[in-house]
Amino acid sequence: MLSLKVCNAGLGFLVSLVLARILGQDEYGMYIYAVAWAAFLVVPAVFGFDNLLVRNIASYLAVKDWRRMKGLVDRSLLIVSVVSFSIAIGAAFIAWLLTDMRWDAKFFTLCMAFILIPVSSVLVLRRSAMQGLHYVVKGHFGGAILRPLVLLLSIYGIVLLFKTPIS
DSSP states (O other): OHHHHHHHHHHHHHHHHHHHHHHOHHHHHHHHHHHHHHHHHHHHHHTTHHHHHHHHHHHHHHHTOHHHHHHHHHHHHHHHHHHHHHHHHHHHHHHHHHTTTOOOHHHHHHHHHHTHHHHHHHHHHHHHHHHHTTOHHHHHHIIIIIHHHHHHHHHHHHHHHHTOOOO
8 A cells, every 4th residue: 555655646746747847837837726626626526425335335245235235336426426527517617607707728727627526536436435345455546546647648648749848
């Protein structure tokens, strides 16, 4: 688990460094602002199902009640998906109103970050379900390693595609 956290910190630092170099001061600040709002809004989007999944999946696993476990996972995924999409759409609408109903770069950056709300919410549910099944390291792998690695590879692909120099 410690090595997973060290890798996450290292990849996060590398992503921040590359983004700061590519975007510049103002754009990087806007990126961080938008991602912080998305991360903040994931908490109500999960709707408390993360703790419920850890606790109930572990208890259903102990008594081998697979039907209830599947039902809990399916229903929580459905509810969290609806809630997280609603929060993302509502946040995008509020951002549009706060940017004086202009379709500018600030609004688009916020909207791109708000797309992360449903994705991150599902990742939180996945992590919680894996913890309930006693696969803690595997549960944290998606968010801790895969997410920053995919972001870093996406940035590299965009840099190659648009031939953007990294200063």
